[in-house]
């Protein structure tokens with residue numbers, strides 16, 4: 001069937017014709033529930049039997065802007081293939097793909113509506129005791145087994161070829177690494193923080209460090225990344241974690257995915273200025289978020305190093321001292337990328353609900369100033385970071401400076 005964007009009814013007819021999903025004649029209800037920046041997402045449910053699926057379809061443009069921003073449909077293939085690779089590595093942490101249709105650029109997958117999008121959960125100040133363990137495992141396994149250390153050299157090169165994702169990478173290159181640091185037309189920030197934003201535009205040492213981080217993103221094909229691992233791409237419950245939406249997947253530096261997780265926890269940390277009901281609640285939730293950042297790193301590193309010792313295919317992996325140097329670089333990259341991702345969410349095109357749900361412009365501006373200060377400190381101080389507690393120290397020091 002030639003490409004066209006489906007209506008809710010057409011999505012029902014589409015899944016009805018797929019084998020082994022719904023009983024013949026089932027009454028299927030369909031709702032378009034997409035709230036992301038790019039695609040259509042249909043939730044389709046058998047009203048009697050209760051079974052449900054998700055149909056995600058790429059539009060030939062970026063939904064958030066409209067037809068004036070054309071965007072490749074190949075992102076649906078990238079997403080479906082990345083989900084399938086991740087599912088093989090960590091099946092409990094990724095939705096099951098039932099069907100992929102290249103012509104229609106759509107994927108039919110497991111419905112995760114019994115989970116909550118983590119960003120919403122953090123805004124509600126929920127705590128997820130197993131999240132760090134789960135996401136540490138997701139990161140360690142997906143990054144290790146697709147890297148030059150854990151994959152066969154031919155397999156790795158073939159994967160690099162399949163995941164050339166130029167248009168989606170260009171979005172990241174522009175929106176994460178370029179536009180926020182100059183007076184770009186895509187920027188969209190609270191007018192009250194213009195002085196702080198202009199300081200960033202004129203901060204030459206900061207821009208030099210961001211240029212280095214961007215160059216790493218452009219050139220270092222280290223592992224198959226999720227590519228956009230923010231808390232809006234993670235579904236959670238108290239006992240389960242599922243990672244969705246890897247349409248930005250490509251071969252890049254490992255620290256980029258880990259940094260995305262750090263950044264989004266720390267954006268919520270900054271937003272607690274306006275989200276928490278009182279000082280006690282704010283401090284307690286912030287402590288939880290910092291502890292989670294540390295736990296994500298320690299879970300990742302312990303699982304990654306274990307895989308390295310037991311499963312490495314690359315012989316140089318066993319050269320004395322190499323794994324320690326490698327892991328230190330990943331942490332410092334993650335800290336730098338976290339900083340860029342914090343700055344882009346405050347200054348650039350696509351903001352985050354954690355900050356945007358703060359109603360008062362003045363209170364939101366205070367939270368945004370803190371996010372900008374933390375982001376800059378992470379970028380500038382990343383090369384001194386040797387363990388995750390150093391991230392906590394940078395955040396605490398920055399909070400002290402902002403409030404002194």
Ligand SMILES: Nc1ncnc2c1ncn2[C@@H]1O[C@H](COP(=O)(O)OP(=O)(O)O)[C@@H](O)[C@H]1O
Pocket residue numbers: 033034035036037038039040041054056095109110111112113117232233244245247
């Ligand atoms: N597998 C799924 N199960 C349940 N809901 C989903 C699923 N995938 C996506 N959604 C819903 O659709 C929304 C947008 O999905 P997402 O993949 O983030 O789209 P986009 O690529 O446009 O950002 C999510 O926030 C979530 O509410």
Ligand SMILES: CSC[C@H]1O[C@H](OP(=O)(O)O)[C@H](O)[C@@H]1O
Pocket residue numbers: 035036037038062064171172175228232233245349350
């Ligand atoms: C014009 S795309 C902006 C922004 O949206 C993507 O996120 P998502 O698809 O999860 O909403 C990605 O972060 C892009 O940078």
